[in-house]
């Protein structure tokens with residue numbers, strides 16, 4: 001049995017990852033971190049009774065992380081995989097970006113990954129096994145106008161990943177980062193028609209990605225077959241740049 005913890009568990013990517021783990025590995029137990037919304041995560045739990053639990057988790061709060069980890073450990077006794085997936089953007093030109101928006105986006109996308117990794121690393125070290133998969137964005141490498149906060153946070157996640165991978169390499173823990181491009185989830189649905197067409201023009205494959213295509217990579221990175229991959233950055237973006 002593997003115990004898998006996915007944050008942002010009600011979002012488009014979180015749900016796709018949860019379903020992929022549960023459908024491809026009958027022994028996996030999945031925990032979904034939820035904050036404001038939960039209906040999608042609840043449907044996953046209903047479809048996999050006894051194998052999928054919801055946890056209240058604001059990823060920017062260290063105390064929520066501690067409570068979530070306690071619940072998982074009380075139930076499963078181990079945490080094998082952490083997917084730091086929760087994230088959000090709020091775009092503004094830097095010159096007019098409100099200070100609180102800067103801090104909120106950094107907190108949600110970068111502080112969250114620090115808290116998540118710090119929460120699980122000691123336990124994974126005791127187990128002698130762990131997989132951490134951080135979800136950044138192509139914005140870390142190819143930022144769009146108005147995303148200085150989001151791009152800086154996601155670039156920070158890439159470097160946090162590489163640094164932590166070195167710290168944990170001898171403890172049986174791998175740490176990798178996935179950089180999705182434009183993927184069809186609620187995050188993309190917020191774009192207007194003109195922005196969608198402009199986005200499509202940037203993608204050499206001339207289509208947006210499907211959440212299942214990101215989920216497949218995450219499940220692979222969590223597997224035994226990926227044991228020698230650590231500190232890696234995997235772009236999943238139809239060939240952008």
Ligand SMILES: NC(=O)c1ccc[n+]([C@@H]2O[C@H](COP(=O)([O-])OP(=O)(O)OC[C@H]3O[C@@H](n4cnc5c(N)ncnc54)[C@H](OP(=O)(O)O)[C@@H]3O)[C@@H](O)[C@H]2O)c1
Nearest residue numbers: 008010011012013035036037058059086087137183185186
């Ligand atoms: N979709 C894309 O095109 C794309 C591209 C590149 C990178 N990404 C990254 O992929 C990840 C997942 O995105 P998605 O497309 O699945 O987006 P989504 O459908 O908007 O889901 C985002 C999830 O993050 C959660 N979240 C946000 N702030 C949180 C906080 N402080 N505490 C706990 N949960 C929080 C949301 O929960 P609530 O219900 O509480 O709001 C939601 O479940 C994000 O890190 C995003 O930056 C997505």
